[in-house]
Amino acid sequence: MPLNRDFVGRRFVADTPFLVGREHIRQFATAIQDDSPLSHDLEAAKAAGYIDLVAPPTFLTAVALWRPVVPVHDPQLGLDYSLVVHVEQRYSLRRPVVAGDELVVSATIADIRKAGRNELLISEYEFVTTGGEPVATARTALASRGTAA
Amino acid sequence: MLSAHMPAIIDYDDVEVGTRIPEREFRIRREDLVRYCGASGDFNVIHWNERAAQGVGLPGVIAHGMYTMATAARLVTDWAGDPGSVVDYGVRFSSPVPVPDDDAGATLVVSGVVEKKLEDNRVVVNLTVRFDGSKVLLASRATVQLA
Numbered sequence: 502m503p504l505n506r507d508f509v510g511r512r513f514v515a516d517t518p519f520l521v522g523r524e525h526i527r528q529f530a531t532a533i534q535d536d537s538p539l540s541h542d543l544e545a546a547k548a549a550g551y552i553d554l555v556a557p558p559t560f561l562t563a564v565a566l567w568r569p570v571v572p573v574h575d576p577q578l579g580l581d582y583s584l585v586v587h588v589e590q591r592y593s594l595r596r597p598v599v600a601g602d603e604l605v606v607s608a609t610i611a612d613i614r615k616a617g618r619n620e621l622l623i624s625e626y627e628f629v630t631t632g633g634e635p636v637a638t639a640r641t642a643l644a645s646r647g648t649a650a
Numbered sequence: 651m652l653s654a655h656m657p658a659i660i661d662y663d664d665v666e667v668g669t670r671i672p673e674r675e676f677r678i679r680r681e682d683l684v685r686y687c688g689a690s691g692d693f694n695v696i697h698w699n700e701r702a703a704q705g706v707g708l709p710g711v712i713a714h715g716m717y718t719m720a721t722a723a724r725l726v727t728d729w730a731g732d733p734g735s736v737v738d739y740g741v742r743f744s745s746p747v748p749v750p751d752d753d754a755g756a757t758l759v760v761s762g763v764v765e766k767k768l769e770d771n772r773v774v775v776n777l778t779v780r781f782d783g784s785k786v787l788l789a790s791r792a793t794v795q796l797a
Contacts, residue, residue, distance in 0.1 A: 525689070530733075532685035533720040534676070537733045549732065558727065558736035558792075559720040566691035583706060587715045589742045597734030640740075 503650045504613045504620050505579050513570040514607040518631050521564070523600040526554045529563055546599075553600035560598055561628060561637055562590075570608045571624050573643075580622065580645055588621070589642035595635060603631040611640075615649045660730055662771040662796040671729050671762035671775065676721045678713050678747070679755030686717050700751065712746040718758065718786055719743075722779045725760045726792045737772065738793035747781045756781060762792075771796045 523543070530540035538545035539555040546554050573580050605628070612623040626639040687693050692714055695702035703711045719741050727733045749756045759780045766774035777790040
């Protein structure tokens with residue numbers, strides 16, 4: 502069944518800001534086997550000019566997944582998540598994410614379109630501090646396999 | 651001698667279009683995927699449950715696409731000496747990376763080449779990420795802030 506095009510243009514904002522934790526940065530860096538001292542050792546991060554531990558560039562994945570805003574499970578959208586494949590991802594960072602950042606996550610469904618037998622669901626994310634500072638944007642393309650009309 | 655943890659000093663003026671970042675191999679094992687499930691919040695069963703992965707037609711458990719993307723970024727952030735050096739990073743996922751239930755896991759081979767020099771000491775690195783001889787990421791580019 503095709504996805505509901507009425508969702509294009511809708512914007513969703515997380516109710517609760519996401520507090521980026523030091524231990525979360527360490528755990529994420531450990532999971533991707535990144536032993537950069539700037540993500541593990543507070544003194545090293547400060548010596549390099551940062552106020553706290555520095556997150557690896559794809560850490561925002563964890564922010565977006567632990568604070569989900571796009572209603573992928575809303576029956577009105579009509580997405581069968583077992584058919585979903587992640588096809589494209591992009592991050593643009595105005596500055597690195599550091600421990601202590603409190604980020605408000607929002608996302609807009611930018612497009613739903615046919616791509617052969619599949620459909621693409623394009624979401625554009627914004628990560629802004631609770632103080633109003635824009636930190637990063639992201640674009641995610643999910644393919645819904647075989648659902649094109 | 652520099653320790654493994656000392657940031658590499660890559661100066662913008664020493665980098666040219668065509669400068670290569672030496673190829674590296676990165677190993678991914680099941681344990682890493684389980685850690686990544688927890689750290690990222692992506693608990694999709696195809697990344698940790700063989701039975702479920704085979705049930706949807708996969709050969710077995712596969713790595714998160716985002717794990718592959720994160721791993722490829724390490725080539726660049728280790729080169730620049732700073733996980734905060736990447737200002738823009740985009741990829742397309744072209745094929746899955748199966749991670750067998752053994753000690754060897756799966757090995758990604760990652761290399762990079764500077765394809766553009768921008769203003770403000772930024773460069774664009776084109777990354778090549780292979781598994782078992784095939785490219786698993788396409789259009790994989792990182793814009794990197796150098797000193």
